Amino acid sequence: MLLLLLAPPAIQVVQPPAATQTLKRLQEQLEAIPQALIDGKPGSMRALVAKALAGWNQALPELRKAMPEPERLAMEMQLKAMGKMKPREMAVGALGISSTLSRFQPHSREQDLLHADQTAMLAWCTVDAKSWQQLPALGDAFRPLIDQDKGRHAKAVLATQEALKAFQASQQKHQALAAKKAIKTLLDLVDDFEKP
Secondary structure, X not given: OOOOOOOOOOOOOOOOHHHHHHHHHHHHHHHHHHHHHHOOOHHHHXXXXXXXXXXXXXXHHHHHHHOOHHHHHHHHHHHHHHHHOOHHHHHHHHHHHHHHHHOOOOOOHHHHHHHHHHHHHHHHHHHHOOOHHHOXXXXXXXXXXXXXXXXXXXXXXXXXXXXXXXHHHHHHOOOHHHHHHHHHHHHHHHHHHHOO
């Protein structure tokens, strides 16, 4: 089964604003899939996959302009296969596609927020699978938000540092419930960092 891996954007390609907005909308639809799993609503995930696939088909003209065909076809094949996957596989697949789409957008604070969100969701799925050795680097994903904040979200910075410590402690002890709680806190904090 093909699963795209979640990785920090390695290559950034500057896209025209219309393409960037199309990719952002598609990423929002994709991120609803793992969010449903995290929120304990796996029954809604197939419908969310269908919605993301419809969004993909609608965005196809822009996607053809925004990225090379091999990447686009691989993502499309992954998305079409997700409807038959188990919930956690759907979530990880959606995160992989969303992460790949980030490579075709200019670097921005919005992309840093998205990367932190994606990484936290992937960490939740990894903990849920009890794959402690494969956890993504949450601290690295949140570092740009903390380092570039310059006092705008001081409470969120402190809360993020505490949640990362709690996550690390639970990771060392393989405490899934505590790890998931810390991750959910981090996901909420991404929303705080998004505020002006």
